[in-house]
Each structure stands twice: as C-alpha cells, then as structure tokens.
Amino acid sequence: MTDFQTIDLLAILPEIALTALGVLVLVLDVTWRGKIRQQLGVVTAVGLFAIAALTAVFTYPAESQLLYGGMMRHDLLAFVMRLIFLVAAGFTALLSVDVDNLGRRGEYYAVLIAAVIGMNLMAASADLIMLYLALETTSISAYILAGFLFNEERSAEAGMKYFLFGAVTSTVMLFGFSLLFGFAGTTNLYQIGTTIQANSLAITVIAVLVLVGVGFKLAVFPFHFWSPDVYEGAPTPVTAFISTASKAAGFAVLLRVFLIAFDGTNLQSASNWLPLLTSIAVVTTSLGNLVALTQKNIKRLLAYSSIAHAGYALMAFTAIQSAPVQAEAVAAVVYYLVTYVLTNLTAFGVIILVAKNVGSDDVAAFAGLNKRSAGLSLAMLVAFLSLGGIPPLAGFVGKFFIFMALVKANLLWLAIVLAVNSLIALYYYLLVLNVVYNRPVAEGATEIQVSAPYRVALTALCVGVVVFGVIIAPFYDPITRIFDLVK
Amino acid sequence: MIPTSYFIILSAILFTLGAIGVLVRRNAIVIFMAIELMLNAANLAFVAFARQFGAENGQVLVFFVMTVAAAEVAIGLALIVAIFRNKQSINIDDLHELKG
Numbered sequence: 001m002t003d004f005q006t007i008d009l010l011a012i013l014p015e016i017a018l019t020a021l022g023v024l025v026l027v028l029d030v031t032w033r034g035k036i037r038q039q040l041g042v043v044t045a046v047g048l049f050a051i052a053a054l055t056a057v058f059t060y061p062a063e064s065q066l067l068y069g070g071m072m073r074h075d076l077l078a079f080v081m082r083l084i085f086l087v088a089a090g091f092t093a094l095l096s097v098d099v100d101n102l103g104r105r106g107e108y109y110a111v112l113i114a115a116v117i118g119m120n121l122m123a124a125s126a127d128l129i130m131l132y133l134a135l136e137t138t139s140i141s142a143y144i145l146a147g148f149l150f151n152e153e154r155s156a157e158a159g160m161k162y163f164l165f166g167a168v169t170s171t172v173m174l175f176g177f178s179l180l181f182g183f184a185g186t187t188n189l190y191q192i193g194t195t196i197q198a199n200s201l202a203i204t205v206i207a208v209l210v211l212v213g214v215g216f217k218l219a220v221f222p223f224h225f226w227s228p229d230v231y232e233g234a235p236t237p238v239t240a241f242i243s244t245a246s247k248a249a250g251f252a253v254l255l256r257v258f259l260i261a262f263d264g265t266n267l268q269s270a271s272n273w274l275p276l277l278t279s280i281a282v283v284t285t286s287l288g289n290l291v292a293l294t295q296k297n298i299k300r301l302l303a304y305s306s307i308a309h310a311g312y313a314l315m316a317f318t319a320i321q322s323a324p325v326q327a328e329a330v331a332a333v334v335y336y337l338v339t340y341v342l343t344n345l346t347a348f349g350v351i352i353l354v355a356k357n358v359g360s361d362d363v364a365a366f367a368g369l370n371k372r373s374a375g376l377s378l379a380m381l382v383a384f385l386s387l388g389g390i391p392p393l394a395g396f397v398g399k400f401f402i403f404m405a406l407v408k409a410n411l412l413w414l415a416i417v418l419a420v421n422s423l424i425a426l427y428y429y430l431l432v433l434n435v436v437y438n439r440p441v442a443e444g445a446t447e448i449q450v451s452a453p454y455r456v457a458l459t460a461l462c463v464g465v466v467v468f469g470v471i472i473a474p475f476y477d478p479i480t481r482i483f484d485l486v487k
Numbered sequence: 488m489i490p491t492s493y494f495i496i497l498s499a500i501l502f503t504l505g506a507i508g509v510l511v512r513r514n515a516i517v518i519f520m521a522i523e524l525m526l527n528a529a530n531l532a533f534v535a536f537a538r539q540f541g542a543e544n545g546q547v548l549v550f551f552v553m554t555v556a557a558a559e560v561a562i563g564l565a566l567i568v569a570i571f572r573n574k575q576s577i578n579i580d581d582l583h584e585l586k587g
Contacts, residue, residue, distance in 0.1 A: 132552070132555070140555075147569065156566060157584050157585055158585065160579075163563055164579070167519075171526050172506075174526065178530075178536065185540040187545065233585045
C-alpha cells in the first residue's frame with residue numbers, strides 16, 4: 001500500500017465539493033425564511049456549475065489509474081461523464097426555482113445533489129461493490145425526487161412505480177453480480193475482464209441479468225414501461241433530470257461494464273451479448289418512435305422520444321463489433337449523450353414554463369405559443385429541431401456520428417433503421433412545432449412571464465445546442481480517446 | 488463441508504420464488520417482501536462464493552446490500568404511506584392515474 005497522494009483527493013474532489021454543497025443547502029434551508037428560500041435553487045445551480053468548472057480545471061486525468069484499492073477508476077470516461085451530470089443537474093436546479101409546490105425546497109435540492117454524487121461514482125466505479133452502491137445512491141434519490149409532491153396523487157404514484165421497477169431490476173442485476181463474482185472470484189471489473197472466458201453460455205446469462213438493471217436506467221425495451229408514467233407524474237424538473245442525467249449515468253455504466261468486465265474490446269467475448277444489445281436497440285428505437293406518434297401529453301411524448309434516443313445511442317455502441325471503429329463508436333455514444341442532454345433539458349425548460357402558465361401538459365396547451373412568448377417558442381424550435389436531427393443543431397451532429405460509426409462498421413442495415421426512425425421522429429416533432437406556430441391562441445391566454453433563472457438557463461441551453469452543432473472538433477477529438485483510456 | 492453448488496441452487500430457488508412473488512402479488516407490501524427475498528438470494532450466493540474463494544470482498548458486499556435494502560425499504564414504506572393517504576389502498580392495480 002502506497003502513501004496517500006494528491007491524486008487520491010483529486011479523484012474524488014467533485015464528490016467532496018458536492019457533499020459540502022449539500023450541507024450548505026440544508027443549512028441555508030434552516031436559516032432562510034420567507035421568499036428568499038426560493039433562491040436556494042440559484043445557490044444550488046451556482047454551486048453545481050462552480051463544481052463543474054472546478055472538475056474541468058483540476059481533475060483532468062493525466063493518466064488512467066485505479067484508485068482506492070481498485071474501487072474507483074480515474075480516467076477520461078469518468079471525467080467527461082461527471083461534467084455532463086454536473087451541468088445537467090445545474091440546469092435542473094435553475095429550472096426548479098419557480099416550481100411552486102415544492103414544499104421543502106432545501107431537501108429537494110439536497111436530494112438532487114445526492115443523486116449527482118451517486119451518478120459521478122457510477123461513472124467512476126471499477127468494482128461491483130462500488131458500482132452497486134453508486135447505482136443505489138442515484139436510484140434511491142431519484143425515487144424520492146419523483147414522488148416529491150407526495151400530496152399529489154400523480155407524483156406519489158410516479159414515485160411508487162419508479163421505485164417498484166427500480167428495486168426489482170436492481171435486485172436482478174445484483175443477482176447477476178453475484179454470479180459474476182462466482183465466475184471470476186473477484187469483484188474488480190478490470191480483473192473480471194481478464195478472467196472470464198470468451199464464448200460461454202453462462203456469460204450470456206449473466207450479461208442478461210446485468211442488462212436488466214442497466215436497461216432500467218436507460219429505459220430501453222423491455223424495461224421502459226415505467227418511464228412514460230414516471231415522466232408524466234413526476235415534477236417536470238425531475239422528469240428533465242431523470243430523462244437526461246440518469247440516462248447518461250446508465251450509459252456510463254454500460255460502457256464500463258460491457259467494455260471492461262464483459263470484455264467488449266475482445267470481439268469473441270463481445271459476441272456473447274452483442275446480438276442481444278443490437279436487437280434491443282432496434283426494437284427500442286422503433287417502438288419509442290411509433291408509440292410517440294399517438295401521444296397527446298407532451299411529457300409522455302418526450303418520454304417515448306427519449307426511449308427512442310436511448311435506442312440510437314445503444315445502436316452506436318453496437319458498432320464496437322468492428323475493431324477499427326471501436327473508439328469512434330464509444331465517442332459517438334458520448335457525443336450523442338451530450339447533445340441529447342442539452343436538447344432535452346431545453347425542451348423540458350419550455351414545458352415547465354408553459355405548464356405553469358396554462359396548468360396542463362397537453363400538446364394543445366402550446367397552441368400559438370409564438371404569440372404568447374417569442375423567446376419560448378424559439379427555444380422550443382431549437383429543442384425540437386435538434387431532437388429531430390436538423391443541422392446546424394447539436395442533435396444532427398450526434399446522429400451523424402452514430403451514422404458514420406455504423407456505416408464504417410459495415411452495419412448498413414442498422415444505419416438504415418436509424419435513418420427511417422429519424423424520419424418518423426421528425427414527423428411528430430414537427431407536429432408539435434406546428435401547434436406552437438400555426439394554431440390560434442386559446443381564449444384568454446396571456447403572455448408567459450419568464451423569470452431570470454429560466455431566461456439564463458434556456459439561453460445557455462440554446463447556445464449550447466447550437467455550439468455543439470457548429471463547433472464540433474474541440475469537443476469530439478478529446479472524446480475519441482475515451483476508448484483507449486478506459487482499457 | 489457442504490459444496491458451494493448446494494448454496495447456489497438454494498439461492499436460485501429463493502430468487503425464483505421472489506421473482507414469482509413480485510409478478511403475481513398485488514399488495515405493495517407483499518411485493519416488498521418478495522424483493523427482499525430476491526436480495527437475500529443474491530446475498531446467499533455472494534457469501535457462498537466468498538467462502539469458496541476465501542475472498543472477503545464478497546462478504547463485505549453483503550453488509551452493504553443489507554444497508555441499501557434498509558434504505559430502500561424506508562423510501563418504499565414512505566411512498567406506500569403517501570399512496571395510502573391518497574387512495575386508501577395499497578393494491579398496485581389501483582395505481583392507474585397515469586396512462587395514455
């Protein structure tokens with residue numbers, strides 16, 4: 001055992017800072033009284049963005065290494081993912097400021113911060129013990145957030161459904177972990193990767209069990225049933241958070257567990273589970289898009305659309321079956337996550353404001369939004385066109401990289417599935433935009449007031465969506481190294 | 488010494504029983520109990536393998552799983568109380584506010 005080094009502290013610097021921020025928020029919650037308590041959201045957001053900056057500046061991993069007795073891995077994947085989670089949570093906190101019925105604000109933000117700690121550790125964990133604990137930290141926090149408005153029937157129901165699905169799937173995954181431990185004789189992901197044999201039925205079975213837990217986080221078929229109900233019933237900022245950060249955290253785990261523990265870099269062992277992942281990706285995307293066509297509630301529509309988006313990212317991951325494309329496939333997944341997180345947060349930001357004004361989440365509530373608030377309808381345009389994959393917005397670039405990875409990996413049929421699905425998706429995104437721009441304003445509708453935190457958040461998000469769609473290389477080039485550095 | 492395979496078979500049986508319980512029962516508290524059964528099946532497998540390999544980390548994991556299970560039950564029961572206040576029922580078939 002070597003001495004304690006600076007790197008040991010740096011590797012968990014974001015989590016230390018997050019813990020301090022959580023304590024600060026709880027203390028302010030006790031000391032602040034009256035109207036000023038609404039500013040807790042601003043404090044949380046500023047804190048989260050500051051921690052993101054701190055993480056970006058000080059914790060860039062010069063070399064990949066296992067720390068804390070192999071519990072954690074300090075590498076580029078964890079670094080990039082942490083930034084995604086911190087930024088997504090920061091925007092979520094800003095978008096929560098005006099939500100009236102969040103009674104105990106301090107607790108709400110503290111639980112949000114706890115969820116981010118869990119996600120950060122999910123991305124960094126290199127051991128089954130750490131991974132399970134991090135997953136549960138995230139999940140339990142998310143159950144609380146989904147059911148936070150427990151006096152409202154819908155929120156409590158959303159929390160309950162989320163909880164039941166989550167508890168069962170994580171238990172199945174834990175059983176998979178126990179068998180994995182039994183096969184490898186170690187709980188360290190990196191040691192497991194070197195001990196398991198290629199081509200064995202047992203590995204396939206274990207991969208399926210683990211995929212149940214990860215699939216729940218990603219909300220991919222057939223573990224997606226919870227997501228429309230939870231998205232609809234949970235407070236909308238929480239929906240935004242669960243559909244973006246939580247999904248990205250699931251992908252962080254997917255990448256590390258399947259590339260390292262199930263040895264995905266070795267094509268022979270990958271053949272145990274890749275066909276399964278490919279079929280899940282195809283079914284998830286197609287099902288998500290087809291069901292989204294019939295949705296009348298905007299939150300449910302985005303729920304099914306986000307199921308489809310998880311399918312796209314999963315498709316990109318399946319391109320690892322061609323050895324020269326592996327690095328590009330992983331980079332495509334990560335870049336897609338970045339674009340998707342920014343875009344979806346924008347969409348939910350607009351929905352929060354409109355739903356607060358109109359009191360309904362129906363698509364019809366958006367009728368004539370351009371006459372009620374030009375800024376909001378513009379944000380809606382940016383978000384939905386980016387979701388639909390229209391250049392020069394981020395969503396287009398994300399899809400483009402997936403398409404390129406699939407074509408280079410000789411998976412032309414998957415690329416065609418992706419293209420057809422993008423067209424179907426574009427149709428229902430444009431239907432929503434049609435309501436926003438071409439329908440007459442409802443009787444008695446007023447102009448929608450956008451308060452400062454929301455204006456800042458939506459402007460920053462829209463700028464982000466455009467920047468990631470135009471300036472690509474400075475972001476894409478570093479993440480192509482994730483694959484080499486994760487090994 | 489009892490062979491490890493006996494423990495794993497028992498663990499698989501317990502896990503299956505728990506899974507069946509989750510699928511067929513409708514009372515939220517009974518579903519919780521079934522989930523606990525599944526968790527303990529995984530715990531049993533961990534301990535059995537840990538004994539076989541002489542590796543402590545499998546046993547340590549079990550303590551963490553118990554802690555997590557306790558936290559999960561706390562949240563679950565809180566949600567059940569919230570649901571019961573709204574609906575006077577904890578039958579999960581009565582949870583149908585949200586659908587589309």
